[in-house]
Amino acid sequence: MVDWNEWHKNYADPDSEISSRLLAVRRLLAGALERAPSPATVISLCSGDGRDIRVLLAERPNLRVHARLVEFDDRLVAAGRSALAATGTEGIEFVQADAADMQNYADMAPADVLLIAGIFGNITDEDVFNTIDHSSQLVKPGGSVLWTRGRRSPDLTPAIRERFAEAGFEQVEFVAPPDMVFTVGCHRFVGAGQPLTVHDHLFTFIR
Numbered sequence: 455m456v457d458w459n460e461w462h463k464n465y466a467d468p469d470s471e472i473s474s475r476l477l478a479v480r481r482l483l484a485g486a487l488e489r490a491p492s493p494a495t496v497i498s499l500c501s502g503d504g505r506d507i508r509v510l511l512a513e514r515p516n517l518r519v520h521a522r523l524v525e526f527d528d529r530l531v532a533a534g535r536s537a538l539a540a541t542g543t544e545g546i547e548f549v550q551a552d553a554a555d556m557q558n559y560a561d562m563a564p565a566d567v568l569l570i571a572g573i574f575g576n577i578t579d580e581d582v583f584n585t586i587d588h589s590s591q592l593v594k595p596g597g598s599v600l601w602t603r604g605r606r607s608p609d610l611t612p613a614i615r616e617r618f619a620e621a622g623f624e625q626v627e628f629v630a631p632p633d634m635v636f637t638v639g640c641h642r643f644v645g646a647g648q649p650l651t652v653h654d655h656l657f658t659f660i661r
C-alpha cells in the first residue's frame with residue numbers, strides 16, 4: 455500500500471504533475487468559494503495535509519470558510535494542523551477519520567463546496583460512481599464539487615463527467631492539459647437536495 459506521507463513529498467518539486475494539479479485545484483477552489491456565501495462551508499474528503507485549501511486561504515484571507523478536512527493518516531493531520539497554527543489561518547478543522555464514512559458530515563452537509571482530490575484514481579470504478587451519487591447529499595443546491603482523476607488508460611473521466619450530470623451537476627470547468635495526465639473537474643449542483651444517508655460508506659482505497 456502507498457505511504458501517503460511519503461507521497462506528499464512529490465509536492466516539493468514545483469515542476470511535477472502533482473504540483474500543477476495542485477495549482478489547478480486551488481484556482482477552481484477559489485472560483486467555487488467566490489460563488490459561495492461567506493463564510494462558505496467546505497468538506498474535503500481524504501484531505502492529506504490540506505495544502506490546497508490551507509495555502510489558498512493563507513494567500514486570500516478575504517475568502518472565509520468553515521471547512522472540515524477528513525484524513526486518515528495521523529502524520530498528515532499533524533502536519534496540517536501545525537501549518538494552520540503557523541499561519542494563523544482560521545476556519546479549518548482536521549478530523550482524523552475514515553472519510554468514506556458519511557457520519558463525519560452529519561452536522562456539516564450539505565456544504566457549499568465538496569473537495570474530492572486524489573481519490574478517484576485510488577478506488578474501484580464502482581466506488582467512484584457511488585461517491586458521485588452521494589455528492590448530491592453532501593453539496594447544497596447551487597454549491598460546487600471539485601474532483602481529480604488521471605487519464606491513464608482506461609480513461610474514466612468521460613464516464614465521471616457523465617455520472618455527475620446524471621446526479622444533477624452541471625460542469626463549470628474541466629482542466630485537462632494535453633501534455634499531462636491529470637484532470638480536475640468542477641461541477642455545480644443544479645438538482646434538488648437529498649437527505650443524508652449517514653450510515654453509508656463511500657469507498658475503500660485499493661492502493
Ligand SMILES: C[S@@+](CC[C@H](N)C(=O)[O-])C[C@H]1O[C@@H](n2cnc3c(N)ncnc32)[C@H](O)[C@@H]1O
Nearest residue numbers: 458500501502525526527551552553571572659
Ligand atoms: C492521493 S492522496 C490526496 C491528498 C490530498 N487530497 C491531495 O490532493 O493532496 C490520498 C489521501 O487519502 C488518504 N486516505 C486514504 N484512505 C482514506 C480514508 N478512508 N479516509 C481518509 N483518508 C484516506 C491518504 O492518507 C492520503 O492522504
